[in-house]
Amino acid sequence: MLTLDHLSKTYGAGSSGDKALHEVTFQVPQGQVLGLIGPSGAGKSTLIRCINRLVEPSAGTIRLGKTNLAGLRGRELRRARRRIGMIFQEYALVERLTVMENVLSGRLGYVPFWRSFTRRFPGHDIENAYRLLDRVGLLDHADKRADALSGGQRQRVGIARALAQEPELLLVDEPTASLDPRTSRQIMRLITEICAERDLPAIVNIHDVPLAQQFMHRIVGLRSGEMVFDGAPQKLDDTMLTEIYGAEDWTLMRQEHEDDEVAERAGRLPLAESVG
Numbered sequence: 351m352l353t354l355d356h357l358s359k360t361y362g363a364g365s366s367g368d369k370a371l372h373e374v375t376f377q378v379p380q381g382q383v384l385g386l387i388g389p390s391g392a393g394k395s396t397l398i399r400c401i402n403r404l405v406e407p408s409a410g411t412i413r414l415g416k417t418n419l420a421g422l423r424g425r426e427l428r429r430a431r432r433r434i435g436m437i438f439q440e441y442a443l444v445e446r447l448t449v450m451e452n453v454l455s456g457r458l459g460y461v462p463f464w465r466s467f468t469r470r471f472p473g474h475d476i477e478n479a480y481r482l483l484d485r486v487g488l489l490d491h492a493d494k495r496a497d498a499l500s501g502g503q504r505q506r507v508g509i510a511r512a513l514a515q516e517p518e519l520l521l522v523d524e525p526t527a528s529l530d531p532r533t534s535r536q537i538m539r540l541i542t543e544i545c546a547e548r549d550l551p552a553i554v555n556i557h558d559v560p561l562a563q564q565f566m567h568r569i570v571g572l573r574s575g576e577m578v579f580d581g582a583p584q585k586l587d588d589t590m591l592t593e594i595y596g597a598e599d600w601t602l603m604r605q606e607h608e609d610d611e612v613a614e615r616a617g618r619l620p621l622a623e624s625v626g
């Protein structure tokens with residue numbers, strides 16, 4: 351379970367700094383997939399970066415199990431980071447390595463330096479990587495180079511790599527921003543199924559509100575660093591979305607989504623990618 355308690359972040363020095371997060375408090379229980387929504391600059395990336403400590407929180411606590419991540423330094427911080435699987439918008443694969451090597455790179459925090467240097471991983475890591483590739487539908491692609499894959503397939507590798515870490519928490523940053531609508535749904539479905547299978551909590555930074563409403567168990571809305579919504583996706587009505595995004599932006603986003611749906615029905619958007 352992840353617990354954020356009065357988490358705040360102010361960039362820059364002193365009270366004149368830019369307040370990006372203000373006393374954000376919530377818990378993500380095991381198996382729950384939480385969607386983080388809000389307009390540009392609301393603090394979504396800052397929240398995710400505070401949890402994996404790429405950004406130093408200004409105040410508050412971040413508990414993963416019994417560990418307060420906010421207080422860690424050096425080796426303890428590196429050890430805690432292994433417990434957090436990251437999935438990125440642009441996949442962050444090593445393009446010239448194979449799919450299998452990319453998945454195994456999720457184990458790098460666990461193997462001694464000399465072994466990782468020669469890329470010698472224990473047999474059980476390799477067996478597990480094959481199992482993960484099978485789970486994400488890429489078993490037949492294990493020996494292909496990452497740069498030979500489609501966007502949806504790359505994101506599946508990204509998911510398998512994060513799982514190879516055997517994480518206790520998944521942080522997912524705009525996983526479908528570079529994908530077409532149908533592939534986006536396949537990827538979101540895969541992430542939610544995997545979290546259920548492994549009882550993994552996840553926070554997903556997601557721009558696409560209808561996609562969030564379709565797949566997330568719960569949604570947290572941020573605006574100017576403050577939590578303005580925390581509840582079930584069905585509770586996220588037009589009034590609330592207008593409060594989160596502002597009337598103009600929400601009307602525009604809804605219109606864009608409706609246009610996409612019409613285009614998809616008319617077959618003008620690319621079909622979902624086949625997998626396997």
Ligand SMILES: Nc1ncnc2c1ncn2[C@@H]1O[C@H](COP(=O)(O)OP(=O)(O)OP(=O)(O)O)[C@@H](O)[C@H]1O
Nearest residue numbers: 361368369370388389390391392393394395396397
């Ligand atoms: N490194 C930084 N230094 C100073 N201010 C920053 C930094 N990173 C973010 N900010 C500010 O913090 C606030 C929150 O930014 P953040 O990137 O977390 O928002 P976001 O919701 O992720 O936006 P987007 O959807 O555009 O990625 C913004 O006002 C932003 O300008």
